[in-house]
Amino acid sequence: MPSHAVGFCVAGLLSLPIVVGCSGGEDDVREEPTFWQDVAPIMMSKCVSCHQKEGIAHFPLDDYEVARERAGAIDDAVQSGRMPPFLVDHDGSCGDFQDDVTLTAGELDVIHRWAAGGRAEGKRAEGPAGLPPLPMLEDATEYRTPLVTPVVDPSNPLGANDEYRCYPMPAGIPGERFITGYQVVPGNPAIIHHAAVYVVNPSAPSYVDGKTNGEVMAEMDEASPxxxxxxxxxxxxxxxxxxxxxxxxAPGQNVVEYPKDVGLRIAPDDVMVVQMHYNLHGHGEDGGGSARHGGSEEADSTLIRLRYAESVKRSAMMLGYDGLLGSMFAGDPHSLPQGQANASYSWEVPREALDVAASVPALEVLGVMPHMHERGRTFEMSVSTGGQKECVARVDAWDFHWQGLYWYRTPPRIEASSLVGVTCTYDTRDAEGPVLPGWGTENEMCMSSFMVAPPAEP
Ligand code: HEC
Known part of the structure; x- marks a missing residue:
């Protein structure tokens, strides 16, 4: 095997601003990358959190043989941007997101040269090929979901292998607090596809006339004693x-720190509701060293760690709007026409429709979470101020299975006079009638939830 090879220049393929080693001349002559020296460190930092024996992805990437066999697929998945999963466009054309989990141009180049070249093994370091150590959020309060064995319903249209289950989680705080960061440690990573924590005021009205949130939750809880x-x-x-x-x-995410001085307020009598998405799909079907079997004998209890501050300079709020779901409450539900590959739905509302007092000056959008159901295809959110429309978040290939909040590197602003809008498209070709809004699996939503805070003081 040659110890030197001509470096492959990715500039033409990728039109990325920074390209390693494409200056021509002597710089193009580099050592051929090896798995253990060059590729494994990338896999460890960007892939192995999911691609490990007990992970949600069905083949481990800290294993030379597996990686060598799949090198072509790995190269294709990373060059095309499919892996690691990152749903919102982050090429700078619509919003500037924190995307450190994705690969740099240099990393893409190393993987391509290794996969297209000799796929050399190199020399594995002594000792156990340890997984990257799990970072820990300091000073956190810990909560645990109950130990539960998911029950899947083969007739569930969302997925015969999926269960969504919610658990109340009393905050147990002595007074008002502000959440400033969190960490989720899945108990059984192979079956946890996502987790979310919602904050609910149990004495506030629910969407059901005359009932509080607390009453609605108690009824749901009692339905399956x-x-x-x-x-x-x-x-x-x-x-x-x-x-x-x-x-x-979502899998792959570790410690999340809110931006400096930012916290989300929570009151002592608020109830946190943890939503767990269990997925028993496909573990081990594909071999590759992962011996998952899937099946209802697998249980999970997930650790949720929250960090509280007693006060913060910038109290954040979650805003959310869904014109499609909202039409249901207005008594005249909009619907999506059936039989279309690209049925489109748009809403645009002034800022006051988001329940922000007009006296509140500009807000910065810190993070955004697009939300549609299974028929969703694309999502685009904009903020219009003084006739100027700014694209702030776009998803080109929606995947219901990768829900998450995406943090901005450069937060867009919403002024008191701004309009906020979203356009969603759906594939309704298999629908048997018009698709109505709602929470059910057969219904659709066109929702944006986003975290905002007053701008940082200069
Ligand atoms: C957040 C979890 C996660 C991370 C991080 C991740 N993957 Fe994956 N990957 C998955 C899951 C789940 C699947 C199987 C389901 C699917 O195809 O969507 C998959 C499938 C794949 C596949 C086969 C399907 C395809 O699209 O080609 C390849 C190859 C792959 N991953 C490579 C990588 C590489 C290389 C990295 C790191 C640069 C990586 N993945 C990071 C979760 C992840």
Whole structure:
């Protein structure tokens, strides 16, 4: 095997601003990358959190043989941007997001040269090929979801292998506090596809006339006395109104620190509702060293760690709007026409429709979470101020399975006079009638939830 090879220049392929080693001449002559020296460190930092023996992805990438066999697929998945999963466009054309989990141009180049070249093994370091150590959020309060064995319903249109279950989680705080960061540690990473924590005021009205959130949650809980919690799908449970969403977790995510001085307020009598998405799909079907079997004998109890501050300089709020779901309450539900590959739905509202007092000056959008159901295809959110429309978040290929809040590197601003809008498109070709809004699996939503805070003081 040659010890030197001509470096492959990715500039033409990728049109990335920074390209390693494409200056021509001597710089193009580099050592051929090896798995253990060059590729494994990238896998460890950007892939192995999911691609490990007990992970949600079905083949481990800290294993030379597996990686060598799949090198072509790995190269294709990273060059095309499919892996690691990152749903919102982050090429700078619509919003500037914190995307450190994705690969740099240099890393893409190393993987390509290794996959297209000799796929050399190199020399593995002595000792156990340890996984990257799990970072820990300091000074956190710990909560645990009950130990539950998911029950899957083969007739569930969302997925015969999925269960969405919600559990109440009393905050247990002595007074008002502000959440400033979080960490989710799945008990059984192979079956946890996502987790979210909603904050609900139990004495506030629910979406059901005359009932409080607390009453609606108690009814749902009582409906299945043999198991903890209740079924829930689009949020903390049908008809429960939440006022904050401090935690959204998907595999691969570790410690989340809110921006400096920012916190989400929580009151002592608020109830946190944890939504767990269990998925028993496909573990081990594909071999590759992962011996998952799937099946209802697998249980989970997930650790949720929250960090509280007694006060913060910038009290954040979660805003959310869904014109499609909203039409249901206005008594004249909009619907999506059936039989279309690209049925489109748009809403645009002034800022006061988001329940922000007009006296509140400009707000910065810190993070955004797009939300549609299974028929969703694309999502685009904009903020219009003084006739100027700014694209702030776009999803080109929606995947219901990768829910999450995406943090901005450069937060867009919403002024008191701004309009906020979203356009969603859906594939309704398999629908048997018009698709109505709602929380159910057969219904659709076109929702944006986003965290805002007053701008940092200069
Ligand atoms: C957040 C979790 C996660 C991370 C991080 C992740 N993957 Fe994946 N990956 C998955 C899951 C789940 C699947 C299987 C389901 C699917 O295809 O969507 C998958 C499938 C794949 C596949 C086969 C399907 C395809 O699209 O080609 C390849 C190859 C792959 N991953 C490579 C990588 C590489 C290389 C990295 C790191 C640069 C990485 N993945 C990071 C979760 C992840």
């Amino acid at each position: 043999e198991r903890p919690g209740w079924d829930c799908f689009g949020g903390p449970g049908d008809a429960v109104v939440h006022h904050a969403l401090p935690v959204t977790w």
